[in-house]
Amino acid sequence: MSVELLRITDLHAFYGESHILHGVDLRVDRGEVVILLGRNGAGRTTTLKAIMGLVGSRSGSIMINGVEASDLPPHKIARLGVGYCPEERGIYSSLTTEENLMLPPLVGSGGMSLEEIYGMFPNLAERRATQGTRLSGGEQQMLALARILRTGAKLLLLDEISEGLAPVIVQALSRTIQTLRQKGYTILLVEQNFRFALPLADRFYVMEHGQVVEGFSASELPAKMSALQAQLAV
Amino acid sequence: MTTVFGVPLAVILGQLMLGLVNGAFYALLSLGLAVIFGLMGVVNFAHGALYALGAFAALLGMKWLGLNYWVALLAAPAAVAVLGLAAERALLRHVYKLPPLYGLLLTFGLALVIEGTLFQLFGSSGDSYPVPEALRGAWNLGFMILPIYRGWVILASIVVCTGVWFVIERTRLGATLRAARENGALLQSFGVNVPLLFAATYGGGAALAALAGVLAAPVILVTPHMGSSLVIVVFAVVVIGGMGSILGAIVSGLGLGLIEGFTKVVYPEASNVIVFVIMAVVLILRPAGLFGKE
Ligand SMILES: Nc1ncnc2c1ncn2[C@@H]1O[C@H](COP(=O)(O)OP(=O)(O)O)[C@@H](O)[C@H]1O
Numbered sequence: 407m408s409v410e411l412l413r414i415t416d417l418h419a420f421y422g423e424s425h426i427l428h429g430v431d432l433r434v435d436r437g438e439v440v441i442l443l444g445r446n447g448a449g450r451t452t453t454l455k456a457i458m459g460l461v462g463s464r465s466g467s468i469m470i471n472g473v474e475a476s477d478l479p480p481h482k483i484a485r486l487g488v489g490y491c492p493e494e495r496g497i498y499s500s501l502t503t504e505e506n507l508m509l510p511p512l513v514g515s516g517g518m519s520l521e522e523i524y525g526m527f528p529n530l531a532e533r534r535a536t537q538g539t540r541l542s543g544g545e546q547q548m549l550a551l552a553r554i555l556r557t558g559a560k561l562l563l564l565d566e567i568s569e570g571l572a573p574v575i576v577q578a579l580s581r582t583i584q585t586l587r588q589k590g591y592t593i594l595l596v597e598q599n600f601r602f603a604l605p606l607a608d609r610f611y612v613m614e615h616g617q618v619v620e621g622f623s624a625s626e627l628p629a630k631m632s633a634l635q636a637q638l639a640v
Numbered sequence: 641m642t643t644v645f646g647v648p649l650a651v652i653l654g655q656l657m658l659g660l661v662n663g664a665f666y667a668l669l670s671l672g673l674a675v676i677f678g679l680m681g682v683v684n685f686a687h688g689a690l691y692a693l694g695a696f697a698a699l700l701g702m703k704w705l706g707l708n709y710w711v712a713l714l715a716a717p718a719a720v721a722v723l724g725l726a727a728e729r730a731l732l733r734h735v736y737k738l739p740p741l742y743g744l745l746l747t748f749g750l751a752l753v754i755e756g757t758l759f760q761l762f763g764s765s766g767d768s769y770p771v772p773e774a775l776r777g778a779w780n781l782g783f784m785i786l787p788i789y790r791g792w793v794i795l796a797s798i799v800v801c802t803g804v805w806f807v808i809e810r811t812r813l814g815a816t817l818r819a820a821r822e823n824g825a826l827l828q829s830f831g832v833n834v835p836l837l838f839a840a841t842y843g844g845g846a847a848l849a850a851l852a853g854v855l856a857a858p859v860i861l862v863t864p865h866m867g868s869s870l871v872i873v874v875f876a877v878v879v880i881g882g883m884g885s886i887l888g889a890i891v892s893g894l895g896l897g898l899i900e901g902f903t904k905v906v907y908p909e910a911s912n913v914i915v916f917v918i919m920a921v922v923l924i925l926r927p928a929g930l931f932g933k934e
């Protein structure tokens with residue numbers, strides 16, 4: 407078993423005629439939490455979508471667990487053990503909370519049980535019969551995250567999960583990510599919220615104009631801090 | 641003798657019962673249309689032809705293979721489902737991303753091909769299918785003599801419609817279907833083979849049409865075009881219930897059958913148009929249909 411769980415090489419992605427990603431290179435090792443930073447519009451969401459096969463078209467190489475995924479349809483990519491939590495959360499309004507939770511099929515062994523998930527997110531247990539989109543923003547985010555923990559996916563792609571949430575909820579999410587990391591999940595996290603992201607990560611990548619322009623480890627962060635803040639300022 | 645508006649109550653009840661038999665067919669057919677439209681956004685103009693195909697499958701199964709009615713009730717829908725599945729994979733899947741008109745034209749073409757083929761092979765004079773032994777005879781309900789077979793049609797339709805409703809609204813498979821109709825791309829990224837789900841849904845809708853065809857075979861003349869006029873009424877039923885609404889299709893199917901029956905008593909001249917008049921009124925007052933989401 408190689409250490410590398412995800413390796414992306416020279417990834418280009420398109421929405422129709424618009425060329426959005428211009429040769430993205432990045433790597434995530436087993437058990438790592440890697441954070442993808444960048445300004446709005448840098449192409450971070452598109453990178454996650456391209457991994458899942460949800461863009462118009464793509465070229466380049468996406469190796470997941472040693473399998474070339476760039477020419478697979480989305481359902482087969484998921485079955486390589488990938489769980490995707492989209493930026494817009496994607497909670498289904500025609501499904502209850504529990505139906506949302508039970509929706510994704512198993513894609514690997516060793517996923518969390520429903521009891522474990524409800525233990526981790528007690529709010530969801532209380533509101534299991536509620537229509538998914540009637541949950542609060544924070545609860546919907548918990549649900550979107552919880553939904554991919556049941557499936558046995560080992561590689562989690564999480565897009566701006568702290569966006570627009572109250573500080574207490576962001577703290578709870580931060581603890582959740584730490585727990586998941588201890589449980590051995592591998593996480594590629596798109597973030598803009600520094601205070602949320604910094605304590606969690608093993609490594610960082612910075613994206614600009616559809617390319618990864620920089621990569622560094624958590625230990626290099628203090629020296630980079632001020633330059634980074636300028637780079638990411640809107 | 642009790643009368644309502646000068647009409648004997650027994651006559652009214654009798655017509656309502658016959659209306660309910662028609663409504664049973666409306667409900668089954670509009671249910672299939674609603675399932676297909678709800679998930680795929682395709683207005684399935686081939687539905688009447690698939691209904692005819694179900695009746696022919698029962699007829700030919702009996703003539704060529706000696707299959708009885710009860711076997712036909714399962715085998716004919718299964719055969720038509722396979723055909724529907726193949727048609728979806730070969731043709732229909734190419735039009736989902738195009739404007740709805742393309743799906744409509746394609747399925748209309750499919751209807752012409754199916755009905756034309758049946759016509760070439762079997763002519764237009766039609767054939768009759770015997771009422772199965774166990775369902776011959778009639779019940780005396782007091783206000784009318786109800787042929788047992790018609791009672792069976794009502795019962796079968798209600799059971800099947802309730803079953804389909806239950807599967808879609810209350811089971812995990814149904815939750816997957818509802819999710820596919822809301823956001824199929826995300827569902828596929830969770831690992832569900834959504835293209836296969838679409839094919840299976842079209843097959844399922846086709847099977848419902850074929851089942852209605854088998855149920856109808858003993859009470860009508862089986863001809864290649866037996867579905868073409870019926871399906872026009874059924875489209876009106878679907879519009880009244882709300883395009884794509886499962887409950888709407890079932891309730892308005894049965895309800896409009898009853899209303900048609902009642903119209904036959906009070907103003908027979910209007911019985912053929914009453915459904916369309918109601919459709920016009922519903923479209924004006926509630927364009928999304930009685931059960932549709934605005
Ligand atoms: N569906 C789409 N069609 C066309 N362009 C898009 C689409 N989605 C995003 N883009 C464009 O792609 C670029 C990258 O967007 P995105 O990946 O969402 O950035 P980020 O997540 O880093 O904010 C932006 O310029 C955006 O306008």
Ligand SMILES: [Mg+2]
Pocket residue numbers: 450451452493566
């Ligand atoms: Mg984004």
